[in-house]
Amino acid sequence: MSRFKSVLDQGAFAVTAECGPPKGADPDVIMKKAELLKGKVDAVNVTDNQTAVVRMSSLAACVLLKRQGLDPILQAVVRDRNRIALQSDILGASALGIRNILCLSGDHQSFGNQPQALGVFDLDSIQFVQVVQRMRDQGAILGGERLSRAPDVFIGAAANPFGDPFNFRLVRLAKKVAAGADFIQTQCIYNLERFERWMAMARERGLTEKVHILGGVTPLKSAGMAKYMKKKVAGMDVPDGIIRRMDGAPAKTQAEEGLKICVETIQRLREVRGVKGVHIMAIDWEDMVGELVERAGLLPRPN
Amino acid sequence: MITAEQKPLDEIREMIAPYKRILVLGCGSCVAECAAGGEKETGMLASILRMAAKMEGREVLINEKTLERQCVKDFVILLDDIIQDYDALLSLGCGAGVQAVGDCFPEIPIIPALNTEFLGETKDQGLWLENCLGCGDCKLYHFGGICPLARCSKHLLNGPCGGSVGGKCEINPEIPCAWQLIIDRVEQQGGFERLEGIFPPKDWSKKQGLGPRRIIREDQQR
Ligand code: SF4
Ligand code: SF4
Numbered sequence: 194m195s196r197f198k199s200v201l202d203q204g205a206f207a208v209t210a211e212c213g214p215p216k217g218a219d220p221d222v223i224m225k226k227a228e229l230l231k232g233k234v235d236a237v238n239v240t241d242n243q244t245a246v247v248r249m250s251s252l253a254a255c256v257l258l259k260r261q262g263l264d265p266i267l268q269a270v271v272r273d274r275n276r277i278a279l280q281s282d283i284l285g286a287s288a289l290g291i292r293n294i295l296c297l298s299g300d301h302q303s304f305g306n307q308p309q310a311l312g313v314f315d316l317d318s319i320q321f322v323q324v325v326q327r328m329r330d331q332g333a334i335l336g337g338e339r340l341s342r343a344p345d346v347f348i349g350a351a352a353n354p355f356g357d358p359f360n361f362r363l364v365r366l367a368k369k370v371a372a373g374a375d376f377i378q379t380q381c382i383y384n385l386e387r388f389e390r391w392m393a394m395a396r397e398r399g400l401t402e403k404v405h406i407l408g409g410v411t412p413l414k415s416a417g418m419a420k421y422m423k424k425k426v427a428g429m430d431v432p433d434g435i436i437r438r439m440d441g442a443p444a445k446t447q448a449e450e451g452l453k454i455c456v457e458t459i460q461r462l463r464e465v466r467g468v469k470g471v472h473i474m475a476i477d478w479e480d481m482v483g484e485l486v487e488r489a490g491l492l493p494r495p496n
Numbered sequence: 497m498i499t500a501e502q503k504p505l506d507e508i509r510e511m512i513a514p515y516k517r518i519l520v521l522g523c524g525s526c527v528a529e530c531a532a533g534g535e536k537e538t539g540m541l542a543s544i545l546r547m548a549a550k551m552e553g554r555e556v557l558i559n560e561k562t563l564e565r566q567c568v569k570d571f572v573i574l575l576d577d578i579i580q581d582y583d584a585l586l587s588l589g590c591g592a593g594v595q596a597v598g599d600c601f602p603e604i605p606i607i608p609a610l611n612t613e614f615l616g617e618t619k620d621q622g623l624w625l626e627n628c629l630g631c632g633d634c635k636l637y638h639f640g641g642i643c644p645l646a647r648c649s650k651h652l653l654n655g656p657c658g659g660s661v662g663g664k665c666e667i668n669p670e671i672p673c674a675w676q677l678i679i680d681r682v683e684q685q686g687g688f689e690r691l692e693g694i695f696p697p698k699d700w701s702k703k704q705g706l707g708p709r710r711i712i713r714e715d716q717q718r
Contacts, residue, residue, distance in 0.1 A: 319654040353658030365655045427659035427666030
């Protein structure tokens with residue numbers, strides 16, 4: 194069974210992190226990241242050619258992490274695979290002992306290093322969640338044909354409380370829950386006020402009773418990074434207060450300021466009713482995850 | 497209609513270089529509407545090519561003609577009497593027009609002068625928008641008359657991705673987010689509750705299930 198699921202079932206505040214596979218065939222990169230994350234988090238998301246840049250496959254990297262004793266979350270995007278390949282990968286992942294799947298749309302191919310690629314988008318992320326849920330619970334693929342054995346997976350989806358239109362964001366969340374998502378990991382939270390409003394609406398709809406919501410955080414390394422994310426990343430809400438705080442810190446201590454903001458965010462997330470954990474996306478900064486988790490008072494992790 | 501844009505001149509000149517007697521063939525339908533391959537554009541392209549040949553001191557015969565429709569055989573056969581004068585056809589039809597003409601005169605090489613783009617509408621003077629993929633199973637009714645397959649960059653059928661901000665698409669801030677449009681339109685028509693159900697995966701067999709599609713209408717045959 195998924196360790197991640199059992200942590201959530203126990204009612205502990207869960208911690209997940211992210212691991213980006215290398216742009217190469219070198220397994221040692223994964224081993225090193227596994228070393229850094231071991232014992233610090235309950236599960237590790239493995240990104241699937243994130244930002245449409247070609248990397249080692251998510252499934253392969255998940256298997257490497259699992260061998261190191263971590264509980265991987267296979268991220269799978271609908272950008273590159275049609276429904277045949279997606280369903281096949283779910284079966285393969287389960288057979289290899291991968292117990293968590295995060296179903297995503299994926300960044301558009303135009304953002305990456307293969308802008309000439311054909312974007313597949315045969316299913317959307319909500320349909321994908323539903324397909325995996327039916328494979329698991331009804332033992333059937335799309336169209337109803339029976340599986341010889343159903344996959345054993347804990348199913349996740351993403352949510353962005355900061356996208357527009359705001360009132361439809363809850364509809365998206367509700368659809369993901371209805372489709373069968375067991376857990377939700379959100380986009381990076383900097384605007385806590387808006388996140389709390391979104392959570393209040395989720396509670397009102399009874400969604401927090403049905404799904405485990407993990408708030409997403411990304412420690413800022415510099416004021417420049419904060420500004421870049423605000424300006425360039427669609428659907429990323431970095432309030433001016435955060436930018437000012439980062440700007441106010443001397444260049445040498447900006448990374449420390451970013452960590453402080455992140456620790457404070459995690460602490461505040463722990464107080465929000467219905468938030469069941471935190472998802473730390475430390476982009477190319479995996480070595481900070483341990484310290485961050487410790488400073489947020491989330492160590493030791495439950496067994 | 498079908499929209500198209502003229503290819504770069506250098507590409508066209510490279511393709512016609514081996515030929516000595518060229519008929520530049522326009523089309524008076526869709527590509528005329530989008531100002532890419534109508535009579536006017538055909539005349540212009542032909543004179544540019546004549547001038548270029550002259551400046552290079554090459555003897556090339558370049559004539560022009562515009563058919564009402566290149567994609568309908570009844571019009572294409574109007575070329576029967578003049579085709580023998582040429583060793584190549586440069587077509588300003590859409591991809592379908594180029595092929596229809598090519599099928600009628602298989603002995604003569606046919607060269608496309610346009611890049612065929614999409615099924616779309618003339619939104620404004622000089623502005624054409626893609627809004628249909630010709631999926632063979634129209635679901636516009638469910639989406640307030642705005643097609644998420646053609647107009648959402650990720651073909652999403654269950655609402656906007658996380659990158660929809662301020663009504664713009666995350667892929668290209670120059671284009672509106674189709675889902676913002678759909679939600680606004682459906683709301684205007686009485687609330688978006690009808691968008692709350694999970695829309696099932698698209699049935700692509702209607703588009704590619706039996707290979708290239710045909711429409712057969714016996715009542716229309718003679
Ligand atoms: S649903 Fe299909 S037929 Fe209808 S507008 Fe969209 S692509 Fe065209
Ligand atoms: S921003 Fe809107 S149109 Fe663009 S991919 Fe996302 S949902 Fe589709």
